[in-house]
Amino acid sequence: MLAGRPPFSNERPVPPSTPTSFRKTPTTRASNATGILRGSQNLRGTAAPTRKDPTMELLRTHEPLEAFVFDMDGTLLDSLPDLVDVTNETLTHFGYPTHTTEEILAMIGNGLRSLILQALPQNLNDNATEAALAWWKTRYDEVGNQKTTVYDGMLDTLAELKARGMKLAVLSNKYDGGVQILTKHYFADLMDFALGDGPVPRKPDPKGLTLVAKTLDVPIERVAYVGDSDVDMQVANNAGAFPIGAKWGYQTLDHLTNNNPGALIDAPAELLKFAE
Incomplete structure (x- = not known):
């Protein structure tokens, strides 16, 4: 919470000594997502199984992933x-x-x-x-949270990713104070780190995503960045992470497809296949 600012109603408490680091014990688990492939390669770059999911578009292969970093507005939250x-x-x-x-x-x-x-x-x-x-x-x-909602399926997906050993974080162009408040309010038990505009340059500058990967102690090539906009795909590519386009967000599909996404997904649960 920012100093001198009134708290949100029903805000979940977090340790005051760690303003950008959050508790890690998930409270729920999501069911496994079904199928996922496009073309002849699966998410790990090996031979594809016969089952396919028409909603998932895998556009290129990637390293095994150890962390998922999320944009906030239009990706995690409908704000x-x-x-x-x-x-x-x-x-x-x-x-x-x-x-x-x-x-x-x-x-x-x-x-x-x-x-x-x-x-x-x-x-x-x-x-x-x-x-x-x-x-x-x-x-x-x-x-700022009176009408904001978490996208359907997101909390269960984050909890399941956490249960599978994935590290989770937020990187947003929203001002850093707002990112900290909203992350604590909605995702305090799930996110390991959160970073907004102020301490680092805004996306698509790669410095912020590079700092998040370093803080999580994960090689950047094993980080997926999930977002709904052109700058989200750009920052992932600029930093060397794997860009995943969230088609449920605020920008049109062209903003994703024209900026070299690694994969496109229609629902949060489809992220689970990247953590198998």
């Missing part, structure tokens, strides 16, 4: 309703015009500053921009 509400509350507070959900959806994905700069009227001075940015953060820390 768009809260992002829309807080953005429009900020605009209203300062007397600026508001935006539709579709307009704000087109603004997200490259960090909070990018969202604010696009949402505000053009040609504002730096002081006005910084004031709106600070107000947005304060308000989001207070109410």
Whole structure:
């Protein structure tokens, strides 16, 4: 929790001495996913079995995986309703015009500053921009989970990945304070590490993903990065990780397919085949 910020309701407690490291004992287990292949190779690069899953697209082989790192908004969480509400509350507070959900959806994905700069009227001075940015953060820390939900099947999938010995983490372009709060609130028992914008450059710069892999003590080529956007595929490729495109997220399929994904999945449970 950020200092001086009101806590979310029903937030699960975590040890205060480890702000970006979380407990690791899963509370539930997911059932195994079914089939998965595309073409003549399976997820480990060996001969494919005869059973196939038409929803999974494996586009290239990879090293055996030891860790899964996740984008947050549009991958782990459907946070768009809260992002829309807080953005429009900020605009209203300062007397600026508001935006539709579709307009704000087109603004997200490259960090909070990018969202604010696009949402505000053009040609504002730096002081006005910084004031709106600070107000947005304060308000989001207070109410940013009121409408946010975890995608169906995600918690069970994360618990099962954890039970299979996988290390799990979050890397997001959301500002780091928000990433820490949401990770603790929704995934405290599951994530080993979380990192947002601020301590490292935003995606697609590979420094953040490289730092996550180092913190998890996993070679980058044995890390999968799961995300719903073009910058998610780009950061994985830039760092040397295996990019998995989440087709349930906020961006169109073209944003994934045009950026060299290693695999495309339709549901979280399909990740389990990468951990066999």
